[in-house]
Amino acid sequence: SSEPYEDKEALLDFLNNVNHTRYLNWDERTSACSSWTGVTCNHDKSRIIAIRLPGVGFRGSIPGNTLSRLSDLQILSLRSNSFSGSLPSDFANLGNLTSIYLQSNNFQGPLPADFSAWKSLSVLNLSNNDFSGSIPSSISNLTHLTALVLANNSLSGNIPDLNLPSLQILDLSNNNFTGSIPNSLQRFPGSAFAGNRLSPANFSPSFPPVPPPSVLPKKKSFKLREPAILGIVIGGCVLGFLVVAAVLIMCFSKKEGKSGATEKSIKKEDVVRKGVSSSQHGVGNLAFFEGCNLAFDLEDLLRASAEVLGKGTFGTAYKAALEDSTTVVVKRLKESVGRKDFEQQMEVVGNIRHENVAPLRAYYYSKDEKLMVYDFYSQGSASLMLHAKRSADRIPLDWETRLRIAIGAARGIAQIHGQSGGRLVHGNIKSSNVFLNSQGFGCISDLGLATIMGPIATPIVRAAGYQPPEVTDSRKVSQATDVYSFGVLILELLTGKSPTHATGTSDIVHLVRWVHSVVREEWTAEVFDVELLRYPNIEEEMVEMLQIGLTCVSRMPEQRPKMTEVVKMVEGVRRVNTGTRTSTEASTPNLTPPMTEIGSSSITH
Numbered sequence: 343s344s345e346p347y348e349d350k351e352a353l354l355d356f357l358n359n360v361n362h363t364r365y366l367n368w369d370e371r372t373s374a375c376s377s378w379t380g381v382t383c384n385h386d387k388s389r390i391i392a393i394r395l396p397g398v399g400f401r402g403s404i405p406g407n408t409l410s411r412l413s414d415l416q417i418l419s420l421r422s423n424s425f426s427g428s429l430p431s432d433f434a435n436l437g438n439l440t441s442i443y444l445q446s447n448n449f450q451g452p453l454p455a456d457f458s459a460w461k462s463l464s465v466l467n468l469s470n471n472d473f474s475g476s477i478p479s480s481i482s483n484l485t486h487l488t489a490l491v492l493a494n495n496s497l498s499g500n501i502p503d504l505n506l507p508s509l510q511i512l513d514l515s516n517n518n519f520t521g522s523i524p525n526s527l528q529r530f531p532g533s534a535f536a537g538n539r540l541s542p543a544n545f546s547p548s549f550p551p552v553p554p555p556s557v558l559p560k561k562k563s564f565k566l567r568e569p570a571i572l573g574i575v576i577g578g579c580v581l582g583f584l585v586v587a588a589v590l591i592m593c594f595s596k597k598e599g600k601s602g603a604t605e606k607s608i609k610k611e612d613v614v615r616k617g618v619s620s621s622q623h624g625v626g627n628l629a630f631f632e633g634c635n636l637a638f639d640l641e642d643l644l645r646a647s648a649e650v651l652g653k654g655t656f657g658t659a660y661k662a663a664l665e666d667s668t669t670v671v672v673k674r675l676k677e678s679v680g681r682k683d684f685e686q687q688m689e690v691v692g693n694i695r696h697e698n699v700a701p702l703r704a705y706y707y708s709k710d711e712k713l714m715v716y717d718f719y720s721q722g723s724a725s726l727m728l729h730a731k732r733s734a735d736r737i738p739l740d741w742e743t744r745l746r747i748a749i750g751a752a753r754g755i756a757q758i759h760g761q762s763g764g765r766l767v768h769g770n771i772k773s774s775n776v777f778l779n780s781q782g783f784g785c786i787s788d789l790g791l792a793t794i795m796g797p798i799a800t801p802i803v804r805a806a807g808y809q810p811p812e813v814t815d816s817r818k819v820s821q822a823t824d825v826y827s828f829g830v831l832i833l834e835l836l837t838g839k840s841p842t843h844a845t846g847t848s849d850i851v852h853l854v855r856w857v858h859s860v861v862r863e864e865w866t867a868e869v870f871d872v873e874l875l876r877y878p879n880i881e882e883e884m885v886e887m888l889q890i891g892l893t894c895v896s897r898m899p900e901q902r903p904k905m906t907e908v909v910k911m912v913e914g915v916r917r918v919n920t921g922t923r924t925s926t927e928a929s930t931p932n933l934t935p936p937m938t939e940i941g942s943s944s945i946t947h
């Protein structure tokens with residue numbers, strides 16, 4: 343495979359010319375894209391697009407003509423080091439940067455006079471340094487800037503009237519700014535300007551001006567750092583050193599205030615040494631996958647405000663709102679698993695890029711913490727859409743959406759089954775692991791856990807209702823297991839009934855049995871979700887889908903179709919599956935078998 347040779351050389355030049363206290367595994371002979379700590383490449387591995395090296399113990403100034411050669415670089419995080427000197431002027435060559443994290447170093451001197459080079463910049467965090475001088479008004483050229491964090495520096499002068507339409511996060515606190523808050527920034531809370539020498543005329547921290555609706559943060563959690571961490575602590579019960587480190591880092595950075603640079607750096611390093619650096623990873627950094635443009639590192643993740651989404655078989659899922667206003671889902675695995683197994687599996691999973699498989703964005707492994715990072719799906723899972731309280735104001739899940747969920751999920755599972763020489767198994771297909779992609783089709787999440795955690799976690803009980811009869815032990819899962827579970831998902835979409843609701847009996851495969859019994863005794867439309875009855879002309883499609891579902895839940899694994907065949911069948915339910923047809927248009931009756939044949943081969947329970 344290819345390698346970004348020139349970028350590698352630039353990074354080695356950088357490393358050879360900078361002092362650092364921690365070992366970095368950058369070796370000319372190894373692949374920068376797959377093994378160098380803190381390095382992420384683009385899709386075809388021709389360029390390096392992200393450098394994330396927080397807390398590596400870098401000191402001195404950034405050597406010139408090194409990093410600036412990475413002209414495709416999008417994300418640069420060198421936070422929590424001890425860099426000093428001024429910002430290298432050749433950073434202006436990095437015209438593709440979207441995120442700059444240089445906070446918590448000892449940088450000095452003025453901000454760049456001309457910001458216009460960074461035309462794609464979305465996040466600029468230079469806080470906790472010793473930058474001086476004023477804010478150049480050229481910063482107004484950064485039309486995509488969403489976060490500007492310059493707190494805890496020695497900046498002075500008037501705050502310019504910044505015309506930054508995308509700006510959502512602003513922190514200019516603890517500098518030496520004078521004058522008044524310009525009109526364009528009055529929408530930000532007083533805390534964004536606290537600790538300066540601004541004229542009190544329009545500075546009223548206790549009554550921050552109300553931002554106009556268009557710029558109101560969508561999430562309520564921007565300033566909830568401490569409670570958020572506490573939330574993780576409480577929600578997650580035991581927390582390893584990482585969060586402790588994060589809390590310490592936060593406390594220090596809070597208390598640091600305007601203390602001298604030397605004192606600041608000593609404290610900072612101390613925390614880093616005691617905390618994050620004690621991870622087995624050396625840097626304690628997240629491993630990101632190719633093409634991942636998310637701009638955060640572990641510290642961001644741990645500082646993010648988090649909300650528990652739910653506890654699953656293998657751990658707890660959190661929704662985390664990062665400071666740059668991205669939202670991600672972090673799964674903390676509760677069981678221990680060997681590093682090699684985990685990393686191997688994560689590499690397999692993380693390199694699957696398909697519109698019907700939820701992309702794993704990053705992962706983290708240490709002895710005490712195993713994290714997986716996903717995109718956040720704001721509409722929630724198919725389970726939530728189907729089973730959320732059926733109150734009067736609930737929007738029913740229409741047939742079109744259910745069809746698209748089934749088609750997308752089938753394609754996603756088929757894609758998974760084609761990986762690793764056709765041997766990869768999901769092992770935990772269920773409606774809470776199916777989300778909607780941007781086109782409204784089903785998208786499979788949570789891949790890879792059942793097979794590595796299986797022997798330890800034995801999720802048989804949790805997956806009750808989705809597991810076929812032959813699976814008595816989680817090690818016995820196969821692709822035919824996934825086909826069965828997909829069949830249950832289809833039945834769930836058709837009936838609106840959850841296969842896992844507790845009945846207090848040992849009869850755990852009740853949805854399948856129930857559908858079978860209804861179909862066997864007197865074929866009626868009674869299996870179908872009452873919510874679907876309002877849509878005209880869909881019964882034939884539903885009946886056909888039912889037959890597919892029943893074929894998938896065939897008792898004998900060898901009677902179940904292969905996932906590629908299932909995809910064709912599900913796509914065939916509606917010949918035109920572009921999602922443009924409405925349910926009032928004619929269906930395709932020629933595809934529907936006579937009712938008497940429905941499931942005749944599979945009703946053998």
Ligand SMILES: Nc1ncnc2c1ncn2[C@@H]1O[C@H](COP(=O)(O)OP(=O)(O)OP(=O)(O)O)[C@@H](O)[C@H]1O
Nearest residue numbers: 651652653654655656659671716717718719723774
């Ligand atoms: N990326 C995501 N976006 C939105 N919600 C999510 C995301 N990932 C998980 N969730 C939701 O968070 C909750 C917990 O998820 P989790 O995967 O940990 O458990 P589960 O799906 O209930 O069980 P299992 O661990 O067996 O998959 C579920 O309701 C799930 O739908």
